[in-house]
Amino acid sequence: MVLPEGFVVPPWYLLVPVVVILGSVIALLWAIEPPVTDFTVLAFAPWMMFGSSLHVLYKLDAFPESIAPLFSAPMVYAVTAIVAGIVWVIAVFLHVGGLQPTVHRFVGITGTAFFSVFSMFAIFRSVEMGTFEPFWPVISVVVAGIVTAIAWVALSLWFTDVATTTSATGALVVFGHALDGVTTAIGYDIIGVGEDVPLSLLILQTSESLPSAEYIGAGWLFVLVKVVLAMVILGLFREYVDERPQQARTILALVAAVGLGPAVHNTLLFAVA
Template identity: 70%
Template sequence: MVVPEGFVLPPWYLLVPLLVVLGGVLALLWTLEPPVTDRTVIAFAPWMMFGSTLHVLHRLEAYPDSIEVLFASPSVYLLTATVAGLVWIVGIFLYAGGLQSSIERVVGIVGTGFFAVFAMIAVVDGWEAGTFEPFFPVISVVIAGIVTALAWLALGLWFTDVAATTSLTGVLVVFGHALDGVSTAIGFDLLGAHEEVPVSRLILEAGEALPTAEYIGGGWLFVLVKVALAVVILGLFKEYVEEAPRQARTILALIAAVGLGPGVHNVLLFMVG
Protein backbone atom coordinates (compact mmCIF):
# COMPACT_ATOMS: atom_id res chain seq x y z
CA MET A 1 0.00 0.00 0.00
CA VAL A 2 1.54 3.31 -1.09
CA VAL A 3 -1.21 5.78 -0.21
CA PRO A 4 -2.31 6.77 3.31
CA GLU A 5 -5.20 4.95 4.94
CA GLY A 6 -8.42 6.92 4.59
CA PHE A 7 -7.43 8.18 1.14
CA VAL A 8 -10.68 8.44 -0.80
CA LEU A 9 -11.79 10.41 -3.84
CA PRO A 10 -15.29 11.93 -3.94
CA PRO A 11 -17.75 10.84 -6.65
CA TRP A 12 -17.26 12.39 -10.08
CA TYR A 13 -20.15 14.84 -9.73
CA LEU A 14 -18.33 16.46 -6.78
CA LEU A 15 -14.73 15.92 -7.90
CA VAL A 16 -15.07 17.29 -11.44
CA PRO A 17 -16.58 20.69 -10.44
CA LEU A 18 -13.98 21.00 -7.69
CA LEU A 19 -11.13 20.37 -10.13
CA VAL A 20 -12.62 22.73 -12.72
CA VAL A 21 -12.91 25.59 -10.21
CA LEU A 22 -9.43 24.90 -8.83
CA GLY A 23 -8.04 24.84 -12.36
CA GLY A 24 -9.69 28.17 -13.13
CA VAL A 25 -8.28 29.70 -9.95
CA LEU A 26 -4.77 28.48 -10.76
CA ALA A 27 -5.05 29.73 -14.34
CA LEU A 28 -6.10 33.20 -13.17
CA LEU A 29 -3.29 33.32 -10.62
CA TRP A 30 -0.85 32.27 -13.35
CA THR A 31 -2.09 35.19 -15.45
CA LEU A 32 -1.98 37.73 -12.62
CA GLU A 33 1.53 36.62 -11.53
CA PRO A 34 1.29 37.88 -7.93
CA PRO A 35 4.59 38.27 -6.06
CA VAL A 36 5.57 35.41 -3.75
CA THR A 37 7.79 36.57 -0.89
CA ASP A 38 8.46 35.43 2.66
CA ARG A 39 5.43 37.44 3.74
CA THR A 40 3.27 35.62 1.18
CA VAL A 41 4.34 32.21 2.43
CA ILE A 42 3.75 33.16 6.08
CA ALA A 43 0.33 34.58 5.15
CA PHE A 44 -0.66 31.18 3.79
CA ALA A 45 0.37 29.32 6.97
CA PRO A 46 -3.14 29.71 8.51
CA TRP A 47 -4.62 28.17 5.36
CA MET A 48 -2.39 25.12 5.80
CA MET A 49 -3.74 24.80 9.33
CA PHE A 50 -7.30 25.49 8.19
CA GLY A 51 -7.28 22.53 5.79
CA SER A 52 -6.15 20.25 8.60
CA THR A 53 -8.90 21.57 10.86
CA LEU A 54 -11.53 20.77 8.23
CA HIS A 55 -10.17 17.23 8.06
CA VAL A 56 -10.26 16.84 11.85
CA LEU A 57 -13.93 17.84 11.80
CA HIS A 58 -14.45 15.16 9.15
CA ARG A 59 -12.97 12.58 11.50
CA LEU A 60 -15.31 13.85 14.20
CA GLU A 61 -18.20 13.24 11.77
CA ALA A 62 -19.28 16.88 11.88
CA TYR A 63 -20.46 17.16 8.25
CA PRO A 64 -23.69 16.05 6.54
CA ASP A 65 -23.38 12.69 4.78
CA SER A 66 -24.02 14.27 1.37
CA ILE A 67 -20.80 16.33 1.44
CA GLU A 68 -18.63 14.69 4.08
CA VAL A 69 -16.43 13.01 1.44
CA LEU A 70 -15.25 16.47 0.32
CA PHE A 71 -13.53 16.84 3.68
CA ALA A 72 -11.72 13.52 3.52
CA SER A 73 -8.16 13.29 2.22
CA PRO A 74 -7.16 14.42 -0.40
CA SER A 75 -10.23 16.40 -1.50
CA VAL A 76 -10.21 18.55 1.65
CA TYR A 77 -6.84 19.98 0.59
CA LEU A 78 -8.06 20.63 -2.95
CA LEU A 79 -11.06 22.43 -1.46
CA THR A 80 -8.85 24.47 0.88
CA ALA A 81 -6.51 25.38 -1.98
CA THR A 82 -9.48 26.56 -4.05
CA VAL A 83 -10.84 28.81 -1.31
CA ALA A 84 -7.37 30.14 -0.45
CA GLY A 85 -6.69 30.85 -4.12
CA LEU A 86 -9.95 32.78 -4.45
CA VAL A 87 -9.08 34.86 -1.39
CA TRP A 88 -5.63 35.49 -2.87
CA ILE A 89 -7.26 36.76 -6.07
CA VAL A 90 -9.59 39.02 -4.09
CA GLY A 91 -6.57 40.33 -2.18
CA ILE A 92 -4.76 41.10 -5.43
CA PHE A 93 -7.66 43.17 -6.72
CA LEU A 94 -8.20 44.94 -3.39
CA TYR A 95 -4.52 45.86 -3.31
CA ALA A 96 -4.55 47.00 -6.95
CA GLY A 97 -7.57 49.18 -6.18
CA GLY A 98 -5.86 50.77 -3.20
CA LEU A 99 -8.36 49.28 -0.74
CA GLN A 100 -5.74 47.26 1.16
CA SER A 101 -2.15 48.01 2.06
CA SER A 102 -0.91 44.59 0.94
CA ILE A 103 -2.11 41.35 -0.62
CA GLU A 104 -0.66 39.33 2.25
CA ARG A 105 -2.77 41.24 4.76
CA VAL A 106 -5.99 39.99 3.15
CA VAL A 107 -4.75 36.42 2.76
CA GLY A 108 -3.39 36.18 6.29
CA ILE A 109 -6.34 37.77 8.09
CA VAL A 110 -9.00 35.74 6.27
CA GLY A 111 -7.04 32.51 6.68
CA THR A 112 -6.49 33.15 10.38
CA GLY A 113 -10.18 33.88 10.84
CA PHE A 114 -11.26 30.69 9.09
CA PHE A 115 -8.78 28.59 11.06
CA ALA A 116 -9.74 30.13 14.41
CA VAL A 117 -13.49 29.63 13.87
CA PHE A 118 -13.30 26.02 12.71
CA ALA A 119 -10.63 25.07 15.27
CA MET A 120 -12.91 26.46 17.98
CA ILE A 121 -15.77 24.33 16.65
CA ALA A 122 -13.54 21.25 17.00
CA VAL A 123 -12.44 22.27 20.51
CA VAL A 124 -16.03 22.85 21.64
CA ASP A 125 -16.99 19.47 20.19
CA GLY A 126 -14.21 17.79 22.18
CA TRP A 127 -15.10 19.72 25.32
CA GLU A 128 -18.75 18.71 25.13
CA ALA A 129 -17.81 15.10 24.45
CA GLY A 130 -15.46 15.07 27.45
CA THR A 131 -12.43 14.23 25.32
CA PHE A 132 -10.65 17.60 25.50
CA GLU A 133 -7.02 16.91 26.51
CA PRO A 134 -4.62 19.80 25.80
CA PHE A 135 -1.49 18.52 27.59
CA PHE A 136 0.23 16.48 24.87
CA PRO A 137 -0.80 18.83 22.03
CA VAL A 138 0.77 21.77 23.89
CA ILE A 139 3.90 19.71 24.62
CA SER A 140 4.10 18.81 20.91
CA VAL A 141 4.08 22.48 19.86
CA VAL A 142 6.65 23.47 22.50
CA ILE A 143 9.05 20.66 21.61
CA ALA A 144 8.62 21.35 17.89
CA GLY A 145 9.51 24.98 18.54
CA ILE A 146 12.65 23.97 20.43
CA VAL A 147 13.66 21.49 17.72
CA THR A 148 13.12 24.17 15.06
CA ALA A 149 15.22 26.70 16.99
CA LEU A 150 18.08 24.21 17.40
CA ALA A 151 17.93 23.12 13.75
CA TRP A 152 17.83 26.72 12.52
CA LEU A 153 20.71 27.67 14.83
CA ALA A 154 22.80 24.83 13.43
CA LEU A 155 21.86 25.78 9.86
CA GLY A 156 22.72 29.41 10.52
CA LEU A 157 26.10 28.56 12.04
CA TRP A 158 27.28 26.04 9.45
CA PHE A 159 25.32 27.08 6.34
CA THR A 160 24.67 30.75 6.92
CA ASP A 161 23.97 31.49 3.26
CA VAL A 162 21.18 28.87 3.14
CA ALA A 163 19.49 30.29 6.24
CA ALA A 164 19.82 33.86 4.98
CA THR A 165 18.48 33.05 1.51
CA THR A 166 15.51 30.91 2.53
CA SER A 167 14.73 33.16 5.51
CA LEU A 168 11.22 32.95 7.03
CA THR A 169 10.08 30.52 4.36
CA GLY A 170 12.83 28.17 5.49
CA VAL A 171 11.82 28.55 9.13
CA LEU A 172 8.25 27.60 8.27
CA VAL A 173 9.45 24.54 6.33
CA VAL A 174 11.54 23.34 9.29
CA PHE A 175 8.86 24.09 11.89
CA GLY A 176 6.12 22.40 9.86
CA HIS A 177 8.07 19.18 9.54
CA ALA A 178 9.30 19.36 13.13
CA LEU A 179 5.70 19.66 14.33
CA ASP A 180 4.62 16.74 12.17
CA GLY A 181 7.55 14.66 13.42
CA VAL A 182 7.17 15.50 17.10
CA SER A 183 3.37 15.12 17.18
CA THR A 184 3.58 11.81 15.31
CA ALA A 185 6.30 10.56 17.67
CA ILE A 186 4.30 11.50 20.77
CA GLY A 187 1.18 9.91 19.34
CA PHE A 188 3.07 6.73 18.43
CA ASP A 189 5.08 6.37 21.64
CA LEU A 190 2.71 7.74 24.27
CA LEU A 191 -0.85 7.79 22.96
CA GLY A 192 -1.05 4.55 21.02
CA ALA A 193 -1.86 6.35 17.78
CA HIS A 194 -1.74 4.44 14.50
CA GLU A 195 0.30 5.97 11.69
CA GLU A 196 -1.65 6.02 8.42
CA VAL A 197 1.18 6.86 5.97
CA PRO A 198 3.06 3.66 5.00
CA VAL A 199 6.52 5.26 4.65
CA SER A 200 6.17 7.07 7.98
CA ARG A 201 5.03 3.84 9.62
CA LEU A 202 8.17 2.06 8.35
CA ILE A 203 10.42 4.74 9.89
CA LEU A 204 8.56 4.57 13.21
CA GLU A 205 8.82 0.78 13.24
CA ALA A 206 12.53 1.03 12.47
CA GLY A 207 12.97 3.38 15.43
CA GLU A 208 10.97 1.01 17.61
CA ALA A 209 13.33 -1.83 16.64
CA LEU A 210 16.42 0.06 17.86
CA PRO A 211 17.92 -0.67 21.32
CA THR A 212 17.08 2.89 22.39
CA ALA A 213 13.34 2.26 22.03
CA GLU A 214 13.17 0.81 25.54
CA TYR A 215 14.35 4.10 27.03
CA ILE A 216 13.20 6.91 24.72
CA GLY A 217 10.72 5.24 22.38
CA GLY A 218 11.00 4.88 18.64
CA GLY A 219 9.53 8.18 17.47
CA TRP A 220 12.76 10.16 17.83
CA LEU A 221 14.06 8.63 14.57
CA PHE A 222 11.03 9.96 12.71
CA VAL A 223 11.63 13.46 14.11
CA LEU A 224 15.29 13.29 13.09
CA VAL A 225 14.46 12.14 9.56
CA LYS A 226 11.76 14.79 9.06
CA VAL A 227 13.91 17.70 10.26
CA ALA A 228 17.01 16.48 8.43
CA LEU A 229 15.07 16.19 5.16
CA ALA A 230 13.65 19.69 5.64
CA VAL A 231 17.12 21.15 6.15
CA VAL A 232 18.56 19.24 3.18
CA ILE A 233 15.72 20.49 0.95
CA LEU A 234 16.47 24.08 1.98
CA GLY A 235 20.10 23.55 1.05
CA LEU A 236 19.12 22.20 -2.36
CA PHE A 237 16.76 25.14 -2.93
CA LYS A 238 19.25 27.90 -2.08
CA GLU A 239 20.32 28.63 -5.66
CA TYR A 240 16.76 28.18 -6.95
CA VAL A 241 15.49 30.80 -4.50
CA GLU A 242 18.22 33.19 -5.67
CA GLU A 243 17.53 32.63 -9.37
CA ALA A 244 13.72 32.28 -9.39
CA PRO A 245 12.40 33.38 -5.98
CA ARG A 246 8.72 33.39 -6.97
CA GLN A 247 8.68 29.81 -8.23
CA ALA A 248 11.06 28.52 -5.56
CA ARG A 249 9.14 30.00 -2.64
CA THR A 250 5.89 28.66 -4.06
CA ILE A 251 7.30 25.13 -4.07
CA LEU A 252 8.79 25.61 -0.60
CA ALA A 253 5.38 26.75 0.63
CA LEU A 254 3.90 23.48 -0.65
CA ILE A 255 6.68 21.56 1.09
CA ALA A 256 5.95 23.46 4.31
CA ALA A 257 2.26 22.58 3.96
CA VAL A 258 3.10 18.87 3.68
CA GLY A 259 4.60 19.15 7.17
CA LEU A 260 2.53 21.83 8.88
CA GLY A 261 -0.81 20.45 7.70
CA PRO A 262 -0.37 16.94 9.14
CA GLY A 263 1.31 18.39 12.22
CA VAL A 264 -1.63 20.65 13.05
CA HIS A 265 -3.99 17.78 12.22
CA ASN A 266 -2.24 15.59 14.81
CA VAL A 267 -2.19 18.31 17.45
CA LEU A 268 -5.85 19.20 17.08
CA LEU A 269 -7.00 15.59 16.82
CA PHE A 270 -5.09 14.64 19.99
CA MET A 271 -6.62 17.64 21.72
CA VAL A 272 -10.25 16.84 20.92
CA GLY A 273 -10.34 13.14 20.10
Protein backbone atom coordinates (compact mmCIF):
# COMPACT_ATOMS: atom_id res chain seq x y z
CA MET A 1 0.00 0.00 0.00
CA VAL A 2 1.54 3.30 -1.13
CA LEU A 3 -1.47 5.63 -1.10
CA PRO A 4 -2.67 7.46 2.02
CA GLU A 5 -5.63 6.19 3.93
CA GLY A 6 -8.85 8.13 3.54
CA PHE A 7 -8.95 8.27 -0.26
CA VAL A 8 -12.59 8.51 -1.30
CA VAL A 9 -14.08 7.66 -4.68
CA PRO A 10 -17.20 9.83 -5.12
CA PRO A 11 -20.41 8.60 -6.80
CA TRP A 12 -20.30 8.33 -10.58
CA TYR A 13 -22.67 11.27 -11.05
CA LEU A 14 -20.06 13.51 -9.39
CA LEU A 15 -16.95 11.76 -10.70
CA VAL A 16 -17.86 11.74 -14.41
CA PRO A 17 -18.66 15.47 -14.74
CA VAL A 18 -15.47 16.40 -12.87
CA VAL A 19 -13.34 14.20 -15.13
CA VAL A 20 -14.99 15.58 -18.28
CA ILE A 21 -14.67 19.21 -17.18
CA LEU A 22 -11.06 18.73 -16.05
CA GLY A 23 -10.17 17.13 -19.37
CA SER A 24 -11.82 20.00 -21.24
CA VAL A 25 -9.93 22.64 -19.25
CA ILE A 26 -6.62 20.84 -19.81
CA ALA A 27 -7.34 20.54 -23.54
CA LEU A 28 -8.14 24.25 -23.77
CA LEU A 29 -4.97 25.22 -21.94
CA TRP A 30 -2.99 22.89 -24.18
CA ALA A 31 -4.47 24.65 -27.22
CA ILE A 32 -3.81 28.23 -26.12
CA GLU A 33 -0.38 27.43 -24.57
CA PRO A 34 -0.15 30.18 -21.93
CA PRO A 35 3.40 31.10 -20.93
CA VAL A 36 4.82 29.49 -17.78
CA THR A 37 7.47 31.56 -16.00
CA ASP A 38 8.69 31.92 -12.42
CA PHE A 39 5.92 34.47 -11.87
CA THR A 40 3.34 32.04 -13.20
CA VAL A 41 4.44 29.32 -10.77
CA LEU A 42 4.39 31.75 -7.84
CA ALA A 43 0.93 32.93 -8.92
CA PHE A 44 -0.35 29.38 -8.56
CA ALA A 45 0.97 28.97 -5.00
CA PRO A 46 -2.27 30.40 -3.51
CA TRP A 47 -4.24 27.89 -5.59
CA MET A 48 -2.23 25.05 -4.07
CA MET A 49 -3.19 26.43 -0.66
CA PHE A 50 -6.81 26.93 -1.73
CA GLY A 51 -7.18 23.21 -2.34
CA SER A 52 -5.88 22.56 1.16
CA SER A 53 -8.47 24.88 2.69
CA LEU A 54 -11.25 23.04 0.85
CA HIS A 55 -10.07 19.71 2.24
CA VAL A 56 -9.84 21.11 5.76
CA LEU A 57 -13.44 22.35 5.46
CA TYR A 58 -14.39 18.85 4.29
CA LYS A 59 -12.85 17.41 7.43
CA LEU A 60 -14.82 19.93 9.48
CA ASP A 61 -18.05 18.73 7.80
CA ALA A 62 -18.67 22.20 6.42
CA PHE A 63 -20.07 21.10 3.05
CA PRO A 64 -23.55 19.71 2.33
CA GLU A 65 -23.53 15.93 2.30
CA SER A 66 -24.59 15.82 -1.36
CA ILE A 67 -21.41 17.50 -2.61
CA ALA A 68 -18.99 16.73 0.24
CA PRO A 69 -17.23 13.90 -1.71
CA LEU A 70 -15.99 16.50 -4.20
CA PHE A 71 -13.71 17.88 -1.49
CA SER A 72 -12.35 14.58 -0.23
CA ALA A 73 -8.95 13.25 -1.28
CA PRO A 74 -8.06 12.91 -4.09
CA MET A 75 -11.13 14.55 -5.66
CA VAL A 76 -10.33 17.95 -4.15
CA TYR A 77 -7.20 18.14 -6.33
CA ALA A 78 -9.29 17.80 -9.48
CA VAL A 79 -11.85 20.37 -8.30
CA THR A 80 -9.08 22.84 -7.45
CA ALA A 81 -7.38 22.24 -10.79
CA ILE A 82 -10.65 22.95 -12.62
CA VAL A 83 -11.24 26.26 -10.85
CA ALA A 84 -7.60 27.35 -11.19
CA GLY A 85 -7.51 26.28 -14.84
CA ILE A 86 -10.65 28.23 -15.69
CA VAL A 87 -9.21 31.32 -13.99
CA TRP A 88 -5.98 30.83 -15.95
CA VAL A 89 -7.92 30.70 -19.23
CA ILE A 90 -9.88 33.83 -18.28
CA ALA A 91 -6.61 35.58 -17.38
CA VAL A 92 -5.14 34.78 -20.79
CA PHE A 93 -8.14 36.22 -22.63
CA LEU A 94 -8.21 39.30 -20.40
CA HIS A 95 -4.52 39.87 -21.11
CA VAL A 96 -4.95 39.38 -24.86
CA GLY A 97 -7.87 41.80 -24.77
CA GLY A 98 -5.78 44.41 -23.01
CA LEU A 99 -7.82 44.31 -19.78
CA GLN A 100 -4.99 42.89 -17.66
CA PRO A 101 -1.31 43.86 -17.84
CA THR A 102 -0.13 40.30 -17.13
CA VAL A 103 -1.61 36.82 -16.88
CA HIS A 104 0.11 35.86 -13.64
CA ARG A 105 -1.11 38.94 -11.78
CA PHE A 106 -4.78 38.05 -12.29
CA VAL A 107 -4.15 34.37 -11.46
CA GLY A 108 -2.25 35.22 -8.27
CA ILE A 109 -4.70 37.81 -6.97
CA THR A 110 -7.71 35.60 -7.66
CA GLY A 111 -6.05 32.59 -6.04
CA THR A 112 -5.15 34.63 -2.97
CA ALA A 113 -8.76 35.80 -2.68
CA PHE A 114 -10.14 32.27 -2.95
CA PHE A 115 -7.70 30.91 -0.37
CA SER A 116 -8.28 33.79 2.03
CA VAL A 117 -12.06 33.48 1.94
CA PHE A 118 -12.22 29.72 2.41
CA SER A 119 -9.48 29.55 5.03
CA MET A 120 -11.29 32.26 6.99
CA PHE A 121 -14.44 30.13 6.86
CA ALA A 122 -12.47 27.34 8.51
CA ILE A 123 -11.01 29.70 11.13
CA PHE A 124 -14.38 31.28 11.96
CA ARG A 125 -15.92 27.84 12.31
CA SER A 126 -13.07 26.86 14.61
CA VAL A 127 -13.45 30.00 16.73
CA GLU A 128 -17.16 29.26 17.16
CA MET A 129 -16.31 25.71 18.27
CA GLY A 130 -13.56 26.95 20.61
CA THR A 131 -10.85 24.89 18.92
CA PHE A 132 -8.77 27.64 17.31
CA GLU A 133 -5.11 27.30 18.31
CA PRO A 134 -2.57 29.09 16.06
CA PHE A 135 0.62 28.53 18.10
CA TRP A 136 2.03 25.44 16.37
CA PRO A 137 0.99 26.53 12.87
CA VAL A 138 2.90 29.80 13.33
CA ILE A 139 5.92 27.92 14.68
CA SER A 140 5.74 25.55 11.70
CA VAL A 141 5.85 28.37 9.16
CA VAL A 142 8.73 30.14 10.94
CA VAL A 143 10.81 26.97 11.26
CA ALA A 144 10.09 26.00 7.64
CA GLY A 145 11.20 29.47 6.54
CA ILE A 146 14.47 29.10 8.42
CA VAL A 147 15.06 25.60 7.03
CA THR A 148 14.33 26.84 3.50
CA ALA A 149 16.73 29.78 3.89
CA ILE A 150 19.53 27.50 5.10
CA ALA A 151 18.89 24.96 2.33
CA TRP A 152 18.73 27.64 -0.37
CA VAL A 153 21.93 29.31 0.80
CA ALA A 154 23.68 25.92 0.77
CA LEU A 155 22.34 25.20 -2.73
CA SER A 156 23.41 28.65 -3.94
CA LEU A 157 26.94 28.22 -2.58
CA TRP A 158 27.64 24.66 -3.71
CA PHE A 159 25.38 24.34 -6.76
CA THR A 160 25.04 27.93 -7.90
CA ASP A 161 23.90 27.01 -11.40
CA VAL A 162 20.98 24.98 -10.04
CA ALA A 163 19.76 27.80 -7.79
CA THR A 164 20.20 30.38 -10.55
CA THR A 165 18.43 28.35 -13.21
CA THR A 166 15.46 27.17 -11.14
CA SER A 167 15.19 30.55 -9.40
CA ALA A 168 11.90 31.37 -7.63
CA THR A 169 10.30 28.14 -8.82
CA GLY A 170 13.05 26.18 -7.10
CA ALA A 171 12.71 28.18 -3.90
CA LEU A 172 8.97 27.44 -3.83
CA VAL A 173 9.67 23.72 -4.29
CA VAL A 174 12.08 23.72 -1.34
CA PHE A 175 9.77 25.76 0.90
CA GLY A 176 6.73 23.63 0.12
CA HIS A 177 8.51 20.41 1.03
CA ALA A 178 10.25 21.98 4.03
CA LEU A 179 6.88 23.10 5.42
CA ASP A 180 5.41 19.67 4.73
CA GLY A 181 8.29 18.07 6.60
CA VAL A 182 8.13 20.47 9.54
CA THR A 183 4.35 20.21 9.97
CA THR A 184 4.53 16.42 9.76
CA ALA A 185 7.33 16.36 12.33
CA ILE A 186 5.49 18.65 14.74
CA GLY A 187 2.28 16.70 14.26
CA TYR A 188 4.00 13.36 14.88
CA ASP A 189 6.36 14.35 17.71
CA ILE A 190 4.43 17.03 19.59
CA ILE A 191 0.74 17.07 18.73
CA GLY A 192 0.42 13.31 18.46
CA VAL A 193 -1.14 13.18 15.00
CA GLY A 194 -0.79 9.90 13.12
CA GLU A 195 0.71 9.70 9.63
CA ASP A 196 -1.46 8.25 6.83
CA VAL A 197 1.11 7.98 4.03
CA PRO A 198 2.87 4.59 4.34
CA LEU A 199 6.24 5.78 2.98
CA SER A 200 6.28 8.81 5.27
CA LEU A 201 5.33 6.62 8.21
CA LEU A 202 8.22 4.28 7.37
CA ILE A 203 10.70 7.17 7.51
CA LEU A 204 9.26 8.37 10.82
CA GLN A 205 9.35 4.89 12.32
CA THR A 206 12.94 4.42 11.13
CA SER A 207 13.94 7.67 12.82
CA GLU A 208 12.01 6.67 15.93
CA SER A 209 14.16 3.58 16.25
CA LEU A 210 17.37 5.66 16.39
CA PRO A 211 18.96 6.63 19.75
CA SER A 212 18.46 10.32 18.88
CA ALA A 213 14.67 9.95 19.01
CA GLU A 214 14.70 10.13 22.79
CA TYR A 215 16.20 13.62 22.68
CA ILE A 216 15.04 15.30 19.46
CA GLY A 217 12.10 13.16 18.34
CA ALA A 218 11.59 11.30 15.10
CA GLY A 219 10.49 14.08 12.75
CA TRP A 220 13.92 15.56 12.03
CA LEU A 221 14.80 12.78 9.60
CA PHE A 222 11.58 13.32 7.66
CA VAL A 223 12.35 17.05 7.34
CA LEU A 224 15.88 16.24 6.14
CA VAL A 225 14.68 13.69 3.59
CA LYS A 226 12.02 16.07 2.20
CA VAL A 227 14.41 19.00 1.79
CA VAL A 228 17.26 16.94 0.34
CA LEU A 229 14.89 15.22 -2.08
CA ALA A 230 13.53 18.60 -3.20
CA MET A 231 17.03 19.90 -3.90
CA VAL A 232 18.01 16.71 -5.74
CA ILE A 233 14.96 17.12 -7.99
CA LEU A 234 16.00 20.71 -8.73
CA GLY A 235 19.47 19.47 -9.65
CA LEU A 236 18.01 16.89 -12.03
CA PHE A 237 15.82 19.55 -13.65
CA ARG A 238 18.54 22.14 -14.24
CA GLU A 239 19.25 21.22 -17.85
CA TYR A 240 15.56 20.65 -18.56
CA VAL A 241 14.72 24.17 -17.35
CA ASP A 242 17.47 25.54 -19.62
CA GLU A 243 16.31 23.63 -22.68
CA ARG A 244 12.51 23.64 -22.26
CA PRO A 245 11.68 26.15 -19.52
CA GLN A 246 7.91 26.16 -20.00
CA GLN A 247 7.48 22.40 -19.69
CA ALA A 248 10.07 22.07 -16.94
CA ARG A 249 8.56 24.80 -14.79
CA THR A 250 5.10 23.28 -15.22
CA ILE A 251 6.36 19.97 -13.83
CA LEU A 252 8.25 21.73 -11.03
CA ALA A 253 5.04 23.56 -10.15
CA LEU A 254 3.38 20.17 -9.69
CA VAL A 255 6.33 19.06 -7.54
CA ALA A 256 5.88 22.19 -5.43
CA ALA A 257 2.15 21.49 -5.11
CA VAL A 258 2.83 17.97 -3.83
CA GLY A 259 4.69 19.58 -0.92
CA LEU A 260 2.90 22.88 -0.37
CA GLY A 261 -0.64 21.47 -0.62
CA PRO A 262 -0.30 18.89 2.19
CA ALA A 263 1.84 21.34 4.17
CA VAL A 264 -0.81 24.07 4.21
CA HIS A 265 -3.45 21.43 4.90
CA ASN A 266 -1.50 20.35 8.00
CA THR A 267 -0.89 23.93 9.08
CA LEU A 268 -4.52 25.00 8.78
CA LEU A 269 -5.83 21.77 10.29
CA PHE A 270 -3.57 22.17 13.35
CA ALA A 271 -4.99 25.68 13.82
CA VAL A 272 -8.67 24.84 13.52
CA ALA A 273 -8.95 21.28 14.82
